Amino acid sequence: NNVNADEKVYEIGTDVTFPPFEFANDQNQYVGIDMDIIRTIAKNEGFKVKIKPVGFNAAVQALDAGQLDGVIAGTTITDERKQKMDFSAPYFKTGVVMAVGQNSSIKNFQDLKGKRVAIKTGTAAGDYAKSIQKKYGFKTVTFDDSNNVYNDVTTGNSVACFEDQPVMQYAIKTGAKLKIVTKPANGGAYGFSVKKGHNQELLKKFDAGLKKIKSNGQYKKIVAKYLGASA
Ligand code: GLN
Incomplete structure (x- = not known):
């Protein structure tokens, strides 16, 4: 429809298979904690995502080359990576x-x-x-x-x-x-990432969206869906 036609589409890189965070289901659709988090945040904050399951190292390289807008791939937030990437607030301990x-x-x-x-x-x-x-x-x-x-x-x-x-x-x-x-x-902990100094509006939307799903129960539901309610 006309409203959604104006929504920006961000290309988001992820791993090929890193369950329970990202993996292809029986219908060959990408599911998992990361996939549900990014899609739920996109829906709530009014943007679209195109998921590119290119592999972990490939996603990090493509982000640095400016070929992706963001990466969500169970990426551990590290000081070394902060030289080249800006991270969201942490969303899962590892x-x-x-x-x-x-x-x-x-x-x-x-x-x-x-x-x-x-x-x-x-x-x-x-x-x-x-x-x-x-x-x-x-x-x-x-x-x-x-x-x-x-x-x-x-x-x-x-x-x-x-x-x-x-x-x-x-x-x-x-x-x-x-x-x-x-x-x-x-x-450490996992964070969503963009190339350092780039796509700052996307990073802000992710952080705002993460805050929202943590307070409204959607985050808890997503984790429980893959790990059970006790996780
Ligand atoms: N958390 C690990 C890292 O950031 C592994 C990520 C992955 O393999 N998808 O290096």
Whole structure:
């Protein structure tokens, strides 16, 4: 209709598969906590979004190249990223955990000596693994997609992987044959992002919208839909 025709359409990058935050459902539609948050905020604040599931690292690169208006991809807010990105208020807590095969005897970082560890390109969990790699003497292998990271462990090519706690817990709950063996490290939170100094009106609308859905119960409903009411 005429009113909606005037609404601005923002191109928003996201990951290919990072459940429960973004993933394709049976109808090949992108759903998840991030998808519901951005769509609900867009609806409430009067703008439109076009979701581009290009992958996590690709989305961050495309944002920096000015090819996307924003990114919502379970992106951890870090000081390093703040050099190139402006972040919204935090909307979900996270931390980095190590997971191993269900029957693995690996219990800690010391047990990784001389072994191979699977990580994901350009991620906070991958950076954390690399930061302790020398100390504990393990090798890393990198994948662009979380599924390939988990598969490298379940097939036995790698002995462990590093991933965000909420995402690893959800993957295990939904069938990944892995177990978490460490407490969360490098605690932080997810934020929506734009390229530094760009799309400030979009960032403001997101922050205003986030505040609104946190106070009117919509945020709680979204999280409960994917994680249950106790989350
Ligand atoms: N939270 C992690 C990061 O920001 C991973 C994000 C992702 O893989 N989609 O690096």
